[in-house]
Amino acid sequence: MPSFYATFHLRKPVCSLVHELLSANHRKVVVIYDSLMKFVVQDLPLIPNIECYCFNSTSAFMSYSYYWELKGKPFHPGTENYEDIPTVGDSFPPEFWDFLKIQEQFDGKNHISGELYNSSRVIESLYLDLMAKEYDGMKQWAIGPFNPMEPQEKRKDSNKCHESLDWLDKQERDSVIFVSFGTTTSLCDEEIKVLAIGLEKSCQKFVWVLRDADKGDVFTSEVRKAQLPEGYEERIKERGIIVRDWAPQLEILAHSSTGGFMSHCGWNSCMESMSFGVPIAAWPMHSDQPRNSPLVTKYLKIGLIVRPWARRDEVVTSEIVENAVKTLMASSEGDEMRKRAADLSNAIKKSTDGGINRAEMDSFIAHISR
Template sequence: MTNHQDNQNHSQNGLRVNRQEEEVVVVMVPFPAQGHLNQLLQLSRLILSYNIPFHYVGAASHNHQAKLRVHGWNPRISFNIHFHDFEIPPILSPLLDPNEECKFPSHLQPCFDVLKRLRAPLAQLLRALSSQARRLIVIHDSMMGSAIQEVRLIPSVESYCFHSVSAFAVYLYIWETMGNSVEANDVIPKDIPSLEGCFTNEFLDSIAFEYDYRKFNSGFIYNTCRLIEGASMDLLERVTVAENIKNWALGPFNPVIIPQNNSSNSRNFCLEWLDKQASDSVIYVSFGTTSTMNNEQIKEIAFGLKQSNQKFIWALRDADKGDVFNGEERRAELPIGYEDSVKDMGFIVREWAPQLEILAHPATGGFMSHCGWNSCMESISMGVPIGAWPMHSDQPRNTVLITQVLKVGIVVRHWAHRQEIVTSNMVETAVKRLMGCKEGDEMRKKAAEYGSKVRQSMGEGGVSRLEFDSFIAHITR
């Protein structure tokens, strides 16, 4: 029996339970991009801690991807978890062209469009689950509202919209959608980047289409903490109060304490390499799962890291395809002999990198990042400052939050210069600012303070824990 078949049987068995056991059931409906899949699976882990069963739904390949890549816990051995693998047509999985002017992953649009096929099987599943539960709670990605629109027709069902980006970015989007201009104040800095170049027009149309379904929601959920985005959460509550919408800051979703795993059989080689490095001496370089760089830019990064004389781990991979298990992957080219020339100072990871464990490692002192929100929250919760290099989507505005509001990072490449190659000298300068001078030390200290507070917020009596307790009390009322 395959893993997918086993999961399907597990899900079907999960439906055959009595009403007493299924007081409240939660269904997770993620959007099929890694940063979205991961956040809702990590949220599921937190809900499980309250002994509430949940069902995670999606295409078989995306469910498998989420389970395979999650860090900090193992959903495959958890009780009360049910994965539903829906059949969808084969997904076109082209590679992202590294020379495209707009860096948004337009190659994933065929995958996003296929998800419209989930509406019917989702409705069938929700009706079946609702008949066996006092209340069914559906938590869906903000880009999946149309797929669960039948919830308004099913008794005893409530839906909550999960925003995969920062509260800061959501507030700006809602404010602009209401026809307002963004003006600097105590919360919003000057010169907020526009959305120009952040998305394709096709995806902007998808956002606008899904936005209409928010009116069916009972609340909005964010992977953030009021200790770092309290002001943005307050602004969001002001603009949604007329709709009687509750906003919940339930993050960080990722584990904030990483179990020690000293087994060399299951530990990634890069972690063993980190064990040999001094505290705060390594910069981790990764640009997420939806960015692809051309060979010229990769070459400049390579030489910039070498010139910095700074220890580094570089996760060098292309953007994910619609189906990450199907077909060939482009292998990024490094200068001939480069890996041998940096073997004493750098470690290059070509496969999936254990990002959360890398950021949690005491040897890691900085993170050169695209500033995707999942990466931002992981970095903040582990107390690691960021060298921000935004690529698309919400990342330019997250960069403002990280560098100007929280002041736990520097800008590597300004959004206004997004069409320009970042030279090796610019990379070298950024690495030295973050890792080798007083400015970086101060940011590291501030990031460590945020990390400590955020981790404490998830403990008994902490801000995030109390908010999560309040959310659970609300959905189980």
């Protein structure tokens, strides 16, 4: 939270920068700002020849469902499957809500000229259209995915090739589940234990990124080394690899041996997984993740739930992990999810190569260049 509030100091410098750009005889200055920077840019819409566009790092489904909840969950065709989505207030700590309330004072059509999403109409057309209605027709552009669709790593030099990719090269197609919970989640010791046992009992191959969340205090020297059951790494070495530091997520998801992704369902991870056609075993932890998970599992049908959000206060059992991994990686149900995920990936790739996503970007550029 201190790092969020520190951004408030940017208000005057950003305003000064924009004035400098205008004084250099630019006809127009276009500002694209993150949705958590509304306080910082609050003065800019009042300046002539400035246009502001809000970039949303979360899904359009997350944005729309928030307004839908505030309005009492009115009926809209296509949204009836989400009557059981979690309440937004349960997903964020009170301190973050206090920060958001400050941001929301500077929200709305009088402050912005349009909104951008790291998404695709192939994925979220319904919710982008519903968001446009919420803003009385304000333009919504889905110009994602922002991640490369064909990630490449310099692999001729073995010193530059990550160990996980070398290991994946030796595995069969769609035989490995990638387990990673992003940079903002730390599992407790008990969760690590049951996840380890569940992966082992599933008898499926895996790459597990086992690391604590990034620290808010970059100067702290305290680093926890997560403890695994005694003898664990020796027992699973033939069919599993554990990475205790950074891992090349894009390259792992794009690898032909990767057939599943156990994820917290952060939106970047969802977009990357969908880009490469990898179905998701959803284990949401906080923030927008509890709402991204039903989008993936119930609407797109390219995944399954490991732990329902309603049971978030319970420690998942190793049997639940085992069954989720087996279902995703070694069942006809999992095969169907993989096929739908592959079809979605192909549609996303077509949309970025001269398709609807390219048209979205062209539309945005034409709009700001008018």
